[in-house]
Amino acid sequence: MTQSTEEFMLDDIIRGCPHSRDYLISILQAVQDRYGYLSRESIYRISDYLDLPESKIYGVATFYNQFRLKPPGKFQIHVCRGTACHVKGSAGILDTIGRELGIEVGGTSKDGLFSLDTVACLGACSIAPVITINGKFYGRLDNKKVQSLVKKLKRQGDGT
C-alpha cells in the first residue's frame, strides 16, 4: 500500500499537533477543518499517534456536537434549534427534513447529497424558523415549504 498524498497530508496535520492526549480535541478540530469531517482512517491515525484507543476518540467525538463522523453532503443543511426557532416549530421542521431525506441529525444521505445538522441560534430570529443550506438562509419556513425546498434540491442533485 503506497501512501497517497491525501494520507501524507493527514499525517502532516496530525503530526503538526502536540504529541499529547491533552490536545485530542485540537487535533480533531484540525482534521475536521481540513476535511469537513473525521474519517475512520483519520481516527485510526490519531489513535496511533496518541496511543489512545479509537473507541475513546469516538466517545469524545460524539460527545461534542461540533464533530462530524460522516462526510458532509453536497447540500449541507443546518436547522436552527435556538429558542426563537423552537417556539416557531423548528422541531417539526427538523423531523420533516429528516423524514424526507431518511437521515438523522449528524447523518449524510446514502447518495452523499444531503447532510443534516443542528445549530444553536443562527442570529436571524426575526425570520424564525430558519435553516441554512450551504450557508444560504431560508426563513419563515413551515412543513410544506421545507418539503418543496427539499424536493427541489433533490431534483437539482439528480440533474448533476
Place this chain on the structure above:
Amino acid sequence: MDTVNIVIDGVDIETGADKTILEAALDHGIYIPHLCYHKDLDPVGICRLCMVEIDGRRLDVSCKTPVREGMRVRTETEEITKIRRVAVELLLANHPTDCLSCSGNTKCELQRIASYIGIDDRRMKSLRRKTVTLPIDTSNPYFDYDPNRCVLCGICVRTCADVVGVSNFDFAYRGYDSLISTFMGKPMIESRCVSCGECVARCPVGALRPKAVPQPAREVRTVCPYCGVGCGIWLGVRGETVIASRGDPDNVVNKGRLCVKGRFGHEFINHPDRLTAPLIKKNGNFEKASWDEALDLVAARFAKCKPDEFAALSSAKCTNEDNYIVQKFTRAVMGTNTVDHCARLCHAPSVAGLAQSFGSGAMTNSIGEIRNADCIFAIGTNTTSAHPVIAYEVKEAVRRGAVLIVANPRRIDLCEYAQIVLHHVPGTDVALLMAMMKVIVDEDLQDDRFIEKRCENFEAFFESLERFDLEFAQKTTGVPKELICEAARSYATRKPGMLLYAMGITQHTHGTDNVLATSNIALLTGNVGLPSTGVNPLRGQNNVQGACDLGALPNVYPGYQKVDRPQIHTKFEEAWGTKLSDKPGITHTEIFDAIHDKTVKVLYEVGENPALSEANANHVYAALEKLDFFVVQDIFLTETARYADVVLPAASFAEKDGTFTNTERRVQRVRKAINPVGDSKPDWLITCLIAKRMKKHGFDFDNPSQIMEEIASLTPSYGGITYKRLDDRGLQWPCPNTDSEGTPMLHSEFFATVTGKGKFMPLQYKPSYELPDEEYPLILTTERSLYHFHTATMTRKGGLEVLRKCELVEMNPKDAGTLGLKNGETVRVVSRRGEVNATLLVTDISPVGVVSMTFHFAESPTNVLTSDAIDPVAKIPETKVCAVRVERP
C-alpha cells in the same frame, strides 16, 4: 498487613489499611448500594449510589474513599437516602421493566438496589419517559448487547480496557443520549472485540448478556481443556448436557478470568459428531462394533506385534493418569520405549535445552509473578492468541509500569503494549539474543556476582559471543543496531526481568540452541531464581507439561528418569513386575520415517491428529496408509482416525476425573461433570482394558486416584500429590512429599543440574534449513488463531467457527502488490512438498517477505507445506520456517 479500626453504623471493624470503605463494609457483610464498583477494577465513583457519611460531617463515595484509623461511617442518613433515591429513579425511568424475562434477573444489581431503597410505584409511573428503543446488537455468536438496559456504570469499558487490554468500547454521545459504544458504533462482530466475555461476566444488569439463557442445574469445578494456562472453570450442567462455563474466581491461575475458548468453547462436549461406539474398518468402511469385539481385535493384534514394531502416540490433551497408563502399557506390555506425543512438535527443545542449562525443562517461575516484573521480554510468543490469560497478566504488568520488550517477526497484538519491538527475520533468534548479550557484556551490565556464585562454563560462552557484533546481528536479523542495544540495556537493568517464550523459539532446526540462548541471557543478567524472573516456556496444550512429566517420551520414565540409567531401569522393573527395555525409543518425527521403512508396523494413537499437526503432512498420510494395524482412540473421527483400522471412542475432559499439569507446573484436578457420552470410555480405562485382555498385570485400577497413587510412588517430583490434597487447590511440582506445599519458583538456591550450577552454553548462529530462493521466494511461518485450538477438532463445533471460519494466508501489502494479489481472493501456496489453497489476507501485521498460516483447518492443511527438517537434539521439525511461493490457483 497493616490494619486499621473503623466504625461502620456502630459496628467496630478491623480491616486492611489498603481497603476502601466500601470494600471494608462488603468484607464484613454490610451492604452499601453500589453499581459502578467491581472488585477487579479501579473504582471511578460515577454512580454515586455508594455515598456514605464520614465522621458525621462530609458525604463521599465509599468505593473511592480509603479507610483511615478511627473513621466513623454511617451508610444511611436522610440525605443519603434522598440522593440514592433520585439516582435510582433516574435509572429506572428509562429502564425496561420486563425483569422476569431478562437474563440478568436474580443477579441484577439494579433490582437489588431498587428493592433495598424501595421504589414508589406511582412516582415511578409519573417519571417514566417515552422510551426510545435502541436496537439490540445480536451479532456476536455468544452474547448480545442491549443498550436499553445499560445503566452506564462503565464496568464493561474498564474491563475491556484494563483486564483484557482491548478497549473495544467507551462512553459515547452525551446527556440523555449517552451510551456505551464501539468505535463508530460497529456491531460487536465487526469491532475489535475478541469475544472473551469478560465484560458480559461483569455487567451488573442484563445489558451485556449471554445468548444461552438456561441456568445450569448444577456446576462442577474443573480445568479448561484448551491451552497450557490451565484456567479454573465451573462447568454448568443441565440434565446430561454441559451448557455453560464460567471462570473460577478462587483459582489462583486465572482469578476468574477466561478467554473466548474457555468461556464459550464447550459446545464440542455434547456435539452430535462425538464418537459413541467403537468402529472397525471392514472392506474399507467403518462399522459399529461392540467393545468386546473391538478390544478383542486390538488385544489380539497387539499381542502378535514385536516390541520394535510397535509405537504409541499419547496425548497432551489427555490427563496425567491417561498418559501414565499409555506409557506404562507401551513399556510394560509392548516391551518398547517408543512412546511420544505432540510435545515433540512444540516444546521438545525446551525440555532438552533447559535440562542442559538449568537441569529442568519447565517454566522456572509462575504466571502470578508476571504482573510484578519490571521488565518482560516476550520472544517468539503470540501470547494474546495462544495463551490469552497470560497476555492479560502481561498487560497488567505494563499497566503497573513494566517495560515490555517484544521480539517477533510479525506485528502481533502485544507490540501495541511494548516499549521496544524487535521484528527479526524468522529463525534468527540466536543472532539476536547473542548480540544482546554482547552488548550487555561490552557495557558491563552483566550480574558478576550471580555468574560467579551460581553459574559455570562462562568462559566458553564468553568466547562464543565474539562473533556476534552488532553489524553482523543487524545484517542477519534485520533489526536496527540501536534497537538491539536498547533492548539489551532494558533487560539487563530493569529488574526483575521475566523472559517468556513459546514456539517461535522452539520450532526450528536450531530450536535447542534458541532455548539455550534464552537461558544464557537470563543467567548473564542474574534473572533466575528470584520472584518475577526466569525463563518461561509457555506450553501449548492444556496438559503438555503433564504428558512430558508422566513419561510419554521415548527416553524417560515419569519424572524424567532416564530409561537407560541402570538404577532407574531396575526401579521400574521391580515396581511394574516385568522386564523392560533399557533402549530409548524413537521420537514422533522418527516414528513416521520408521513406518515408511516398515520397521514400525503397528501404531496406537491416543487423542492426537498428526495428519494435520505433523510437518510435511503428505509424508504422514503415506505412512498411515502403510501401517499393518492402526488403532485410534479419540473423541471425534479426526482426519487421522479415518486411516485407522479400529477407532475407540474416548470420553472428553468433562466426562472423567483426573489431573492436568499447566504450563507453570501446577497439577490441578479435572472433575467429571457428566457421564461419558454414548458408549465412550475414559482413555485410561480403555488402555487398561486392552492390557487386561492381553492378560497383563498392573492395570487393575478402579479410578484415576489409584493411578495417581502409583505415579506419586514412582515419580519424585509428584511424590506429594494426592487427590485429597488437590481438592481445593493445585500444587506446583516439585512436590516431593505430602509435607511439601509445592514449588512456585525453581532454582532459588541451586540449579537442578548435576553440579547445582546454571550452565552457560557457547552458541553459534545456524541459518534455517530452507531459505527462500528464486523459485520459492517467501518464508512461510505458522501461527495460531485465538479462536481455534491446534487442529480445531474441538473448536470447530459451534460459535468459534463463526468467529474464524477458514484458513488465511497473511501477507504484507507490498508483497501482495508485487504479486498482483488482492485481499480476500483464494490463493495457492506452494512449497517443495505440496500445495494448499486458502484465502489471502493482506495486512501489515505480516512483514515483507514472510507469509503466515495457522494449521487449524483440515480443508487447507498447512502442514502439507512445512518442512520436516529436524533439530538434531530435540528432533522437532522446523514448522516456523520454510520457503514457499504464493500464486493464483
